Amino acid sequence: MEHYGWLSLLPPVITVALALLTKEVIFSLFTGVFVGYLIVNGWNPVTALIDATDGIANSLNDGWNIRIILFCALLGAFVGLMQATGAASAFGKWMASKVKSRKGTLIITWLFGIFIFIDDYFNSLTIGTVMRPVTDEQKISRAKLAYILDSTAAPVSVLAPISSWVVTIMSIIKGSDGFSKLGVSEFTFFILLIPINLYAILAILMVLQTILRRDFGPMAKSENRALKGLGLYNAEFGQPTGEVKEGIVVKERARAIDMILPILVLVGLAVIFFPITTYLGAIDGENIHTFSEAVKSMTLKEAFNNTDASKALFYASLFTLVFASIYFMLRGLLTIQKVGEAIVGGIKSMVPALVILTLAWTIGTVIKSSPEDGGLGLSKYLAHVVTSGGFPLWALPVVVFIIAAAISFATGTSWGTFAIMIPIAMPIAIALAEKTGANLLNSALITVGASIGGAIFGDHCSPISDTTILSSTGAGCPHLEHVATQMPYATFVMVISALGYLIAGIFNSPVAGFVSALIVFFIAYEVMIRVRKPVEE
Template sequence: MLMTWLSIFPFIVVIIIAMKTKLVIPGLTAGLLTASFIYKPGLIIGLQQFYEFIMTGLKDENNVKIVLFLYMFTGLIGLMKYTGGIKGFVQVASSKINSKKGALFLTWVSTLGTFSAPSFRIVTVAPIMKALLNKVKITPQELGFVIETTATPVIVLMPIATAFVGYMSSVVQLSLKAEGIEGDGYRYFLQSIPYNFFSISILLIGFYLSFFHHRKTPATDAGNVEKKLDDQWEDCHPAVAKDLPTKPMNLLIPLGGVILLTLLLTYWSGYKKGFTSLIKAFIEADVLDAMVFALLTTVLLTFIFYLFQRFSLKDLVTYFIEGGNEMMPVIVLLTVVWGLAASTEALGFSSFVTSNLDWIPTLFVPPVLFLVGAFISYFIGSSWGTWGILMPLGISLGYSTGADLPVVIGAVFASGTFGAFASPLSDNTNTVARILQLNPMTYAKFKLGPALLAAGLAAAGYFVISFVI
């Protein structure tokens, strides 16, 4: 009984340290160390248990596939940068647009080809928008808002071919396992997509503000408090540096290849299991395997494609590795999250929730989880960190109170999306601010109003759906 009560302390430590330091990994590490010493009191055996919890996650085959996918994906982006694919796309696209509506339309439509990861989308689209700022009557902060509206909020709703799918399915699967619930993490993720009410709300608000809202006052550069905006897009980010070549096909062909192969191999995976219906084949497919295989194949073919253009093999390998290494902080984050999930299972966290929190009315579980998660994610600036912290608690609480699990999972994902969009500490906020020469704090304040409106709509939606279901 004492052990189950103590199982809540690692989560308390995680939240306090993460919000105090505004860093996710130290908070998660502190929580895992706390869990290790609770489970095995003593300096040496506690540290040994910490190691064993870490290794538990790394021994899982699916977790290794997720790490491989993330590393190869960012490595492929590194190749696109070096070979001028991103710079070429920016140059071609910026030369075609001459109006505000055209710029906004391009921003929304380009989501179809750049939804793989928020960072990739931002470094592909933001330089285009920067090149257009002196052509169109729109402020840098308004463009930044539209870019971010179509980044993380869109990507978390995509079921395949993104850097998020593997991680989101993984945290759900680990939490289900800890609770002893039979089910597939990816399938629960699919079922939760319609319940990511924050993403849906901010997309609707962003679309309205982009195409139907007319300002009563002229556009100003209130978000640009540091210096007059320079519309020179080259060198605003390493992906569009002046010394890089300009080859748009070096982005379009690999990116189109990985998306097409992922779709084909996902369908083929389900088809081999005897499901001929397109939708059923996709649902029953081994999506992670298909994504990893499609990406691996694309990377190999991309190397050959670039070699035919006389790029140095040595340089290609170097930039692929450098690109992959940019994902190392995320891989460390994943490793600690997996270890923390193993520790909560060992400490009997699910038993604690079931025994002591089942009195909470089902009606309140999704909205409260969303609001708590949104608060945490705003102050740590990380969607992935928030999901890693909150998903085990959310699924345990949802299961013990009888709440609908897809709704609960959707609420947790929505809460992390709020922080990634609205927080001044978010990587997305700071990357957009750097490219568009905005003050990050002023820009974050500019976004906060629409973000809070979307959060309010989401919270109300969770109350309503919980009442109905």
């Protein structure tokens, strides 16, 4: 038996349904895991619960997975250190001091958001706290600030090669059925994904367009009110969601370099460790005995392509944390006791994400594994259904994008949507590509890119998304005003992204989807600002 037939659909369907109803992703994922093992164990709830807990433990009994967990935890610790020192605040003030114009302030805020790519929460709260007094002085509406914060949080984090988002996506991709047929490492696959992550790219460009060109829709009204001195926010939507105080500490001694240097060290070490881990892994004691022999045995490109990203990122984060701790103590920004407190606090902030990631691995294992290996064989069942049912490969990316967008918007989480959609979308894309003779790698890239793009849409604009709420808080903007002013922009980008995925699917080309989406984006934006009444100056 290769699969359990339609029963193998129950875990993901129940997970999605519960997530939509309860808005609680951890509970929904665990229920999906339990249902999967319930089916495998002949509907015996006792053995199913035992196997479910064993499955969760086995997910962590893997070198790759545990290093990803440790990387995320260490990244949280690194963010905790940055918050405790006030380095980010010093960096923001330094950037803000370089410009005095309204447009310049907006561009600096946008650039600041791109530079802080390591964590979306850190992005929203830190930049909001630092830039809010500056944007207030320039009569920039709180809604516009909240929009910039939100659009440079998840969309930036998911594109940066070094972040907790990236390792989460790589982990889910690596464990998806059919990935081994693509002939690339999970890190190479992620790099190739970047151009087809259309929603994230266009969301970031949309911010720049509204700064350099003009706002439209509800955002234009909020900006007009602020420019006229009628209020930085619309009280009809309620009061601002609060001032950010806790966790954002400003040290008088902190300087911009205290933010820049540790991040440069993190990026630099990651780049160095990517090939080094490959060379070290090539030393087998038989054909290759030394590091120098390993270097000579392959090109630098091959070393990057074959790298174990979990090792490289884990080593980079560990060395960076040590460096940052010593550096901040030598600078007199933190005592050894404060370093310990900041590290513990930062790790605690990552716990919910780590639980989601562990459950994502577990449900992925039980639904993709064959019955002989204690799983349901869902990927084989879905591949059989779509290939025998004549479903067109060209339509798959846009359908996946829309489904992922609906799930993430309703649940307010992108990570949960990654966990649900990628393990389902990957094997279907590969099976359809094999049947039609299409390029396997392109088909997988476009479909997985569509899964990620749809997931980011929900995280970006859902009223119940944590980053949406934190962006309102960081900007001191009424939450409903932030949602109302951002929604037209997010929807505009989503529609164009869907068109890009449709074209990418038709031509089975990520490049075609990327280029067409960019062209339509700039043309459509010009049309929108011309048919809408401009902001009164």
